Amino acid sequence: MLKNIVGLFIAAVLTGLSSLPACAESGAIEYWDEKSPAMQSITAFVEASVDESSQGFIPAEDRVAVFDMDGTLYGERFPTYFNDWLFIQRALYDDSYTAPEYLKQFAHAWEDKVLRGIPIDDFDAKERELGPKLYEGLTPEAYADVVKKFKAMPAWGFNGMTYGDAYFQPMVSLTEYLYEHDYTIYIVSATYRDAVRVMTEGTLDKYIPSDHVIGTDLLYVGSGDKDKDNMFYEWTPEDELVIAGELFLKDQKSNKVAMIQQEIGKQPVLAFGNSTGDFSMAVYTLQNKKYNGRAYMLLCDDTERDYGDTKVASGFKEKCDANGFFTVSMRDEFETIYGENVEKAESELEKAA
Numbered sequence: 001m002l003k004n005i006v007g008l009f010i011a012a013v014l015t016g017l018s019s020l021p022a023c024a025e026s027g028a029i030e031y032w033d034e035k036s037p038a039m040q041s042i043t044a045f046v047e048a049s050v051d052e053s054s055q056g057f058i059p060a061e062d063r064v065a066v067f068d069m070d071g072t073l074y075g076e077r078f079p080t081y082f083n084d085w086l087f088i089q090r091a092l093y094d095d096s097y098t099a100p101e102y103l104k105q106f107a108h109a110w111e112d113k114v115l116r117g118i119p120i121d122d123f124d125a126k127e128r129e130l131g132p133k134l135y136e137g138l139t140p141e142a143y144a145d146v147v148k149k150f151k152a153m154p155a156w157g158f159n160g161m162t163y164g165d166a167y168f169q170p171m172v173s174l175t176e177y178l179y180e181h182d183y184t185i186y187i188v189s190a191t192y193r194d195a196v197r198v199m200t201e202g203t204l205d206k207y208i209p210s211d212h213v214i215g216t217d218l219l220y221v222g223s224g225d226k227d228k229d230n231m232f233y234e235w236t237p238e239d240e241l242v243i244a245g246e247l248f249l250k251d252q253k254s255n256k257v258a259m260i261q262q263e264i265g266k267q268p269v270l271a272f273g274n275s276t277g278d279f280s281m282a283v284y285t286l287q288n289k290k291y292n293g294r295a296y297m298l299l300c301d302d303t304e305r306d307y308g309d310t311k312v313a314s315g316f317k318e319k320c321d322a323n324g325f326f327t328v329s330m331r332d333e334f335e336t337i338y339g340e341n342v343e344k345a346e347s348e349l350e351k352a353a
Helices: 002-018 021-028 037-049 080-095 102-117 122-134 138-150 171-178 193-200 254-263 275-284 311-325 347-352
Strands: 064-067 184-192 213-222 241-249 270-273 295-297 326-327
Touching: 002 275, 037 171, 037 295, 037 326, 037 347, 064 171, 080 102, 080 122, 080 138, 080 184, 080 193, 102 122, 122 213, 138 193, 171 184, 171 270, 184 193, 184 254, 193 213, 213 254, 254 275, 270 275, 275 311, 295 311, 311 326
Parallel strands: 064 184, 064 270, 184 213, 270 295, 295 326
Antiparallel strands: 213 241
C-alpha cells in the first residue's frame, strides 16, 4: 500500500515537471531565445544579486530597475509613438470630439510627417506647446477615458492586436522575472505619465504599479484658476482638477536622471532603453559603481515581425557599444515580439507610401 502511494506521488511530481514550460526548465526568461547573450547576461547579474554569498549580491532595497516605455516595453512603430498617434487620431478622426482648427492643422502636418516623411520646422518646440492643448480642461478621469478609448483601437500595421495589447512579450516577461527576484521596477518615459498609467493597466501594473510610473507631466490646475498659477491660487470647494493645456516637465534625456533622483532617490542598478533619449539614464546607471550597474538597449532590427530598420539599428548599436551598453537584437534574441497570433499587415505600408 505504502509502495503504491509513493509511486503515485513520484509519478505526479514527474508529470508536473514535464508540464513546466521550457523557460522554467532551462532558467530562461519566457519568450527569449535560450541562447540570447543579453538574456544570459541579465539572468547571471540577477541571480548573483539575490545570492548573499555572491560578490554581486545587492540588498533588496537597492535592487532598482528602470525602463523606458515606447520602443522598450511597448512598440513605437505602428506607425509612431503612442502619444503622437493618439494626438493625431483624437484631433482628426474622433467623431465624439471637435478639435480647434489650429490643432487640426498641426495634426494634419504631424500625420504627414509620420506617414510621408514631410518635415515640420521646429517640430519639437511645437509638439511641446501644442500637444497638451488637445486635452485642456479635461479632468484626470476624462483624460484616462480618452486613453482607454485609444487602447481599444486596432494597432496600425498589424492584424490581431489593439494598442492595449502592443507590448513586447519578452520584455513583459522580463519585468515579471525581475519582480519575482525582489526588484523594484520603475517606468521612466517621455510619454505623458497619466497615459502610461492607463496603458499599463492589466498588463504591467502587477509588476510596475501606477505610482512607479515616471513620465512627462501635464500641468494640472484648479478649474477656477484662470492664471494657471498653483503657487498662489487657493483651492475652492467648487474646484476640480483639470489639465491646463501645458506641460509641467518633459521627461527626456537628462531630465530622466533628475526625475529618478527626485522620485526614487536611489541610483538604479539596471536600465533598459532603446534610443539616445535613454542614454543619460543609462550612463547614470553605469555610474553606480557600488553595484556595477548595467544598461541594455533594444535594437529595432526585426523587419519581419515588426517595422524595424536595420540601418538605424546598426548605427545605434555602434553608439551603444561606445558607451558600454549591452544591446538586444529583437530579431535574433526574441522568440516572439507581440505574440504568435499577431501578424504584420504589409498592406499598411502601401497605404502609407
